[in-house]
Amino acid sequence: MTETKRPRRSTEGGYARGEETRLRIIHAAIELFGEHGFVAASTRDIAARAGVNAPALQYYFENKEGVYRAxxxxxxxxxxxxxxxxxxxxxxxxxxxxxxxxxxxxxxxxxxxxxxxxxxxxxxxxxxxxxxxxxxxxxxxxxxxxxxxxxxxxxxxxxxxxxxxxxxxxxxxxxxxxxxxxxxxxxxxxxxxxxxxxxxxxxxxxxxxxxxxxxxxxxxxxxxxxxxxxxxxxxxx
Structure with missing residues (x-):
């Protein structure tokens, strides 16, 4: 597994919004990993619960292993x-x-x-x-x-x-x-x-x-x- 990918933002406001999105994904993932386990929790479900699209999850974490590490x-x-x-x-x-x-x-x-x-x-x-x-x-x-x-x-x-x-x-x-x-x-x-x-x-x-x-x-x-x-x-x- 690789180190968790961190968002790169060009402005302070953009970075703050990026961190907020990243934390939403993490909190949603903790819930789903707790409910269903790593194997059964899909990146699609994590993204949906976090209220983001699937590419956003890949942007911040690359893959499900990266989300779990985060x-x-x-x-x-x-x-x-x-x-x-x-x-x-x-x-x-x-x-x-x-x-x-x-x-x-x-x-x-x-x-x-x-x-x-x-x-x-x-x-x-x-x-x-x-x-x-x-x-x-x-x-x-x-x-x-x-x-x-x-x-x-x-x-x-x-x-x-x-x-x-x-x-x-x-x-x-x-x-x-x-x-x-x-x-x-x-x-x-x-x-x-x-x-x-x-x-x-x-x-x-x-x-x-x-x-x-x-x-x-x-x-x-x-x-x-x-x-x-x-x-x-x-x-x-």
């Missing part, structure tokens, strides 16, 4: 704006201190942002389906590669480094990675299977008050586990 880049850039500040804060903590309590709070800070993004930010069902299909491995690998490079990789690196420093393991140790998955797994089902959990909890919905309750419960669990792993590290010295 969708992944757009989503990665959007998500990274939420995560970049906490990644930078956590990296600074790693460099500046060995204090276990500070390191634990840096990890909780990461979880706080992740939970807010997963549970507190409304998103269209088709957007969730886009990620579900991408994670299922049936879509072109370029989206996973982009998300890994721009979002998941930086976020997971700093998170595993925190756990490793707290627990006295290596960042690439399978134990460290499993610990990361375990800690984040506390809230992932609220994002991926909310209906089942709401039924189990007998909650009609997940409002702001309940999200805060979930967050504080998870933070307590996380602090307890990380403190336990730090004690195990000290006991093994």
């Amino acid at each position: 969708c992944a880049e757009h989503l990665a850039d959007d998500v990274w704006t939420k995560f970049e500040p906490v990644v930078l804060r956590s990296a600074a903590t790693l460099e500046s201190t060995d204090n276990v309590a500070a390191l634990i709070e840096a990890f909780v800070d990461i979880q706080n942002v992740m939970i807010d993004k997963a549970l507190g930010t409304p998103s269209a069902p088709t957007l969730k389906l886009f990620f579900v299909r991408e994670q299922g491995g049936q879509e072109p690998s370029i989206a996973t590669e982009i998300f890994q490079e721009r979002v998941r990789g930086p976020l997971n690196r700093v998170a595993t480094q925190l756990i490793a420093k707290i627990g006295g393991t290596a960042p690439d140790d399978p134990l460290t990675i499993i610990r990361l998955v375990t800690l984040h797994g506390q809230f992932m089902l609220f994002h991926t299977a909310p209906r089942s959990l709401l039924t189990l909890l007998k909650w009609p919905s997940l409002d702001a008050e309940k999200i805060e309750f979930v967050k504080q419960t998870i933070f307590t669990n996380t602090r307890t586990l990380l403190s336990t792993w730090a004690c195990e590290r000290d006991a093994g010295r």
Whole structure:
């Protein structure tokens, strides 16, 4: 797949209109890729939903692979704006201190942002389906590669480094990675299977008050586990 083709415009006004058209196509494509998957979503349908003619799609993106790449880049850039500040804060903590309590709070800070993004930010069902299909491995690998490079990789690196420093393991140790998955797994089902959990909890919905309750419960669990792993590290010295 080639890099996404960018529009060339001779005037500022024309460029602005071109970017608006380009974003309309991207948003329409995210919806259709979510609804039908990459193979079934046609460029003709994407263009129709975006309200443009088919040649316009080719002009901006060359082909369907280019549209899909642009969708992944757009989503990665959007998500990274939420995560970049906490990644930078956590990296600074790693460099500046060995204090276990500070390191634990840096990890909780990461979880706080992740939970807010997963549970507190409304998103269209088709957007969730886009990620579900991408994670299922049936879509072109370029989206996973982009998300890994721009979002998941930086976020997971700093998170595993925190756990490793707290627990006295290596960042690439399978134990460290499993610990990361375990800690984040506390809230992932609220994002991926909310209906089942709401039924189990007998909650009609997940409002702001309940999200805060979930967050504080998870933070307590996380602090307890990380403190336990730090004690195990000290006991093994």
